[in-house]
Amino acid sequence: MSKINLACLIEDDPVHIYLSKRYLESSGYIDNIHIYNDGKEAYEGLKGDWESKKTLPEIILLDLTMPVWDGWKFLDEFTKLPIEKQITIYILTSSINEADRQKASGYNVVKNYLVKPITMPALVELIERMED
Known part of the structure; x- marks a missing residue:
């Protein structure tokens, strides 16, 4: 697995930001x-x-439930941009709603749907499997 130059975390909860950032930094891959x-x-x-023309992330971890624009609005708008770079998006949410899972699977850029809280081993596995 090669190193990831840039990851993007879109999250409004300070606890999840702290944990996800710590896990990403500790993984040694980011x-x-x-x-x-x-x-x-x-x-x-x-x-x-x-x-x-600045560097774009290789990976985005996206929460669904946020103020201003939720994850769905972000996906709808972001996927309209004619970006040629391969960006892998993982939904990282507290929603266990099957309708949300189905909706997420309708976006080509979404690779997986993960329910919070995420653990360090799960996050490392996600990063290691990016090239699959």
């Missing part, structure tokens, strides 16, 4: 992490990076 607290902030930041 060089840089950008954190956004809602979908709109993430969309605007990533769109700006794309427009100015």
